[in-house]
Amino acid sequence: MRAPLSWLREYVRVDATAEEIARRLAVSSLEVDRVIEMGVEDVGDNLSYLRVGRVLSADKHPNADKLQLCQLDTGEGEPRQIVCGAWNFGVGATVAVGLPGVLLPGFPAPLDERPLRGELSRGMILAEDEIGLGSDHAGIMILPDGIEPGTPLSDVLPVHEQVLDLTPTMNRVDLLSMVGLAREVATLFDGELLPIAVDDPPALETEPVDVTVEDPLGCPRYLARVFRGVTVAPSPMWLRARLHAAGMRSISNVVDVTNYVMHVYGSPLHVFDRTKLEGGRIVVRRATAGEEIRTLDGIPRKLDTRDLLITDGEKAVALAAIMGGEDSEVTDATTEVLLEAANFEPIGIMGSSERLGLRTEGSNRWEKGVDPYQAEAAAVLASRLLVDFTGAELTGSTDIHSGLPERPVVRLRTDRTDRIVGLVVSSEEQRSILDRLGFEVSEDWDVTVPTWRARDVTREIDVIEEVARVVLPRVPRTMPLRRLVEGHLTGDQRLRRVLEDVLTGAGFSEAYTWSLVANDPDPSAIRLSDPMSGDQAILRTTLIHGLVEAARENVDAGNAGIRLFEFARVYLPSDEQLPEERWRVAGIAAGGFDAARAAVEVVYDALHLGLRVRRAQRPFLHPGKAGETDAGWLGELHPALLDGSWGVFELDVATLIGPVPERILYDDVITFPPLRQDIAVVVEEEVEAAALVDVILEAGAPELREARVFDVYRGDQVGEGRKSVAIHLSFQVPDRTLSDDDALVVRQRVVAALADRFEAELRG
Amino acid sequence: MDAEALEREGLAAAAAAISADAVEAVRIEFLGRKSAIKQALRDVRDRETGMTLNAVRERLETAIDERESVLARAELDARLTQERVDVTLPVGGQTRGSLHLITQIRREVEDIFLGLGYRVVDGREVETTRYNFDGLNFPAGHPARSPLATLFIDEETVLRTETSPSQIRTMEMQQPPVYMVSLGRTYRRDTPDATHSPIFHQVEGLVVDEGITLADLTGTLDLLFKKLFGEQRRSEFRTHYFPFTEPSIEAYVSCHICDGDGCPVCRHSGWIEVGGAGMVDPRLFEFVGYDPERYSGFAFGWGLERIAMLRHEFPDLRELWRNDLRFSRQF
Structure with a gap:
């Protein structure tokens, strides 16, 4: 606006x-x-160089075929000679003149006197676009007769706005x-x-106006007026200038009146060429399925039964509240006009406007709910201007409605205003604010809402807002009392931060990738009913694919040392209306399986959790380098997905942190230090480290405290298909220091168990 | 034996030694088992001579020890001087990871409000229209309810369009006082460009208690602005409209680039719009079963991307989703 x-x-x-x-x-x-x-520009005396002038003579320039040599009365006593390129005026015309010295918009320097083809031009006769009053440059501006030459132009037209x-x-x-x-x-x-004083033009010879509203919910009011003897012509200069300043294009006097009045009252109007209406009739109804109308912009619009139409009983003549029809448009030849000042229900109009992708100044207002009372004021002003500008006569009028809405009445407690706003606003001031806004306030604070706010203001709190917004600059800054509250993160939230910090400490940078994806490994993953694009159609059930893409972007950007993690939700299909949303933490790092394993190890260690990895298979992982834990999986990314060797993992956060101990109890490993020994055993290639360690710990209990594989050797000395696994053993009991003899006994148990279970041979 | 001469000779020899080996040779010569002083001590018969000789021996020992430690120190100094490295040369090794900029701001905001006694609530991202629209007082026909604005899964299920549904869920779960913030992903049907993304992040704040006022809201937001944009920032609040608050306001902060003088960042207005806020509409209280006569409250909800872009002056929001390490490692 x-x-x-x-x-x-x-x-x-x-x-x-x-x-x-x-x-x-x-x-x-x-x-x-x-x-x-x-x-x-209104700087210095710039505007004083713009004057009204009267043309005293206008003759062809002696040295140029396309120019006129004019003498003008500009109120200076002496005639002023000006060379002009326009031909749309003659002797006696009242025009706008720019005197030398004036700075016009778009000009680099003030106008000066100069000879044009040998004749001195002492100024410029102005076209509307040269002083920003319009876009027309077909000819110079013709002003109404009767203005005294020399009158400042700014007294007549808004030359600066x-x-x-x-x-x-x-x-x-x-x-x-x-x-x-x-x-x-x-x-x-x-x-x-300042009230708008306007007299409704009299209807002298009245005729009936045939209007039927078949859908009073969609069209609660239809006020129609008929005009005969219309002469369609350009609008007067002041109206053109106003519309231009308001960002609207001048079309013709009839159409300009509707736009002008819409701008004044906010109630959109429409005009029909009445001779194009069958029987001069108006019928407001819903469209039939597949019905078509060609709107003013020349585009055929296919409608459905939700769209509201203005028809003449035979054919559609306007898409109600949105745009007129091409067939009933007012043209230069129009002599009879039917003026529509209606009211339309907003939600249906918004729906039609959205479905058709058609938004207009009119629909923009209707869809917000225009006050039905305004239709009458708009009709009166429009009638006055149509009669004045087009020479028409008002010959008929009708106003169809079944009662206009009651104005809401709300009881206001002025102290409640103070309690909501946090500022004492005297009841006199509250009354005065509401009064100025058009509310009527009774002695006992019954507030009657004006018609133009009746949709929005229906409760006490709405009235309080009216006061609040006016006093808003005075509202102080205070803090809530906050008794009985204390702030803390939940345990889960705290552990999520720990995870983030551990991973950044391990060199991983956090990535954010899209929760909506093109493909997901889970065929039952949730799909949007109407996605924006195929790339954003499915709610993901895994984070890995987003991270692979993020890694790829970084590779393409030439970045080195790529390590990324993401902390986000996945959306697992469930039997309920809503999917199960679960936090996941996932990562990708250059360096193959080891990079993933190292990251997962540090995560588990930071949470004081033991890590157990089992061999597993995932379609997106290297088949020989894939494992799973209770909380997720880790492995080397299948090389088909991204060049190079990449470690990847994804863990379900709730599962991961579920077993995290709430309280950690002290374990005395200091008073009686451990006894440490290493052993190496030769086993078949298939025997996995975790299985060895499990057996060792079981056989070595309780004195064996820790067993950790620290080296694996393959070679001639151990033979084909076999490997030597070096294991670090740590013996410790809480009540004494163990001797070598104690350790030997335990160690023999361990070796025996390994031999029994894996046919392992002690080496060296 | 002349003890005095022996001492003079020994002290001179120790002082003359110029290496650890030479000092050791001096020690053997003057204090070793076959040294003159050890011989003399073995042969000594009277107490006085013994004391004199022992004193000489101790003085020689001290002198030799001192000489030894001086030489050892000199040798260490010489070696360390040779071990000089170019300390200006980077070695690499440890790489630092970084939290996503939005996570950093999320934590900042969380920590500010934790300090004020608020709790952090994790909301859902997939929501029912009941929580996303009905409970928040979106009227029928509100543009946000349209599939042109919102991503639907089915007619009654949407990707939340703001973090506000967490308000309703929180109020349904507990009685006042409520002091909470909720941060997370939100979704709207916006075509991605420099300032729009169909997925973005919001911070939601909600307070419900006895006697909560609009002034409490403006005071809280003023504090938040100062923490996020600098202590010298000023705030301004302008009237606005949201279905779920009444009165509603839009919060502005004085431009941190020009401090209000006008610059391209604030589009020459001196003020930067940060986001919406307001007093909780009594309809929300009715929806969750709170007594609107007893309790009042305020709420606010803003985009975190906008805060990030304003504060760190990068022009394109899509950088936040590109995950280019050259971007993310700057923060």
Whole structure:
């Protein structure tokens, strides 16, 4: 919404600059995108160089076929000679003149006197685009007759304009109107609202207007007026200038009136060429399935039964509230007009607008819920202007509705305002704010909401907000009392941070990858009903593929030492409405299986958990380098997925941290130090380290405290298909220091068990 | 034997020794088993002579020990001087990982609020329309309910469009006082560009207690801004509209680049929009069974990406999803 300030000031008297108004509105009313400066710069005496002139003579330039040599009366006593390239005027025309010295928009320097093809030109006759009043450059501006030559042009036209570019929130459709903005400005600055005085033109020879509303829920009000004797022509200059400043294009007097009045009251209007309506009739109904209408923009629109149509009983003539039909459009030849000032229900209009991908100034207002009372004021002003501008006569009028909505009445407790806002606002001030906003407040604080806020303000809290937003700049900054509260992370949240820290300490950088993926290994993974693209169609059940892509990006970027982890959720299908969301931690690191194993080891160690890895298979892992733990899997990424050797892992966080001890008990390993010995045994290649260790620990209990494989040797000395495994043993009991003899006994038990279980031979 | 001469001779020999070996030779010569002094001590008969000789022996021992330690120190110094390395030469070795920038900001925000007595709540990402819309007072026909704005799984299940459903779930689970923040992924049907992403992160805050005011909200947000953007920041609050708060405000912070003078980052306004907030709408209290006459509350919800981009001045939000180490290791 663009609000030219000169227009706004016609409805509110306020002593404030554009910047002050913009600042105050931004805090208390609506978003102000910017203040746009339009037209001729108002600096120094620049505007004084713009005058009204009358053409005294206009003849072909003696030395140029395309130029005119003119003498003008610019109120200086002497005629002024100006060379002009336009031909759309003659002697006696009233025009706008720029005198030498004026700085025009888009010009690098002030205008100067100069000879043009040998004739001195002492100024410029102006076209509307040259002073920012419009976009037309077909000819110079013709002003109405009767303005005294020499009159400052700024007295006649807004040659300098400041325009507020505004975006109201969706509950404030009333601010998509000049009167709504004027009321807001009057409230915030304690200014005076200036009413729009307009007389409804008399209907002399009346005729019936045939309107049927078949869908009163979709169209609660339909006010129609008929005009005969319409002459379609360009609008007067001031109207063109205003529409231009408000960001709208001038079309013709009839269409411009509807846009102008929509801007004034916020209630969109539409005009039909009445001779194109079968029997001059209007029928408002839902479309039939597959029905088509060609809208004003020339595009055929296919409709369904949810779309609301304006028809003439035979054919569709407008897509209600959104856009008119091409067939019933007002053209230069139009002589009879049917003016529609209706009201439409917002949700249906929004649906149609979305389905058809068609948003207009009209639909933008209707979908937010326009006040049905405004239709009448809009119809009256539009009628007045149509009669004035087109020479038409009002010949018929009808207003179909089944009662307009009641205004809500809300009881306000002014002390409740204070308790919600945290600021004492005197009841006099509360009353005054509400009064200026158009609320009626009774002696006992029954607040009657104005029609234009009736959708939005229905409860006490809504009325409190009206006061709150006006006093917002005065609201102090305090802190809540916070009795009976204490802040802490839950155990799970704390452990999640530990995991993050351990992995970053191990050189892993955290990655964020998309939860929506193109493919997922789980065929029952949840799919979006209408994804934005195939790449984001499925809620992932594993993090690994995102990390593989992230690693690939880093390889392509030429980065070295790539180690990435991600901490995110997966979404597992369940029997409930909602999937099971589980935190996972996953990683990828250059360096093959060992890199994954090292990361998983440090994770388990940091959580005080024992790590047990079993051989496993996963389709995305190297078949010989894949394992699983109780919480997930680890391995070397299948080389088909990414060049190089990459270690990868993924662990379910809840499963992982479930067994983490809440409290760690002291274990005395210091008073009686351990006795350490190493052994090496030769076993078949298939025997895995974990199996050896399990048997050793079982056989060595209780004196054997720790057994750890530290080397594996293969070679001629141990023979084909066999390996020598070196194991570090640590003997310790809590109540005495063990002797070599004690250790020997335990060691013999261990060796015997290994021989029994794996046919292991003690080496060396 | 002339003890005095022997001592003079021994002290001179020790002082003249220039290596550890030479000192050892001196020690053997003057203090060894076959040395003159040891011989003399073995032959001594009277107490006085014995004391004199022992004193000489002790003085020689001390002198030789001292000489030995001086020489050892000199040798060590000489060796260390030779072991000089180029300390300016990097060795690599340990690589540091880094938390994602959004995680870092998430933790900062969590820690600020933990210190204020709030708890951190983990919300769900896949939500029912009941929690994502109905409970938050989104009216029928609100644009957010449209599949053009929201990602649906079925008619009653969506990817949460804001972190606010966690408000409803928290209030359903417990009685006031509620002081909580909730941070996580949120989803909207936005085409990715420099400032939009269909997946983004929000921080949600909710307080419900007796006597909570709009002033408490502005005070809390003012504090948060100062922690995130610097102690000298000022805040401004402007009226806004959200279905779930009434009154609703939008929070602005004075531009940390120009401090309010106007620059491209704040689009010459001096203020930067951070996000929405407001007093919890009484309808939410009715929905969860709280008494709106007894309790009031405030809530806020902002994008973390926006905070990251503003604070660290990078122009394209998609960097946060590209996981390029050249980006992430900067933070």
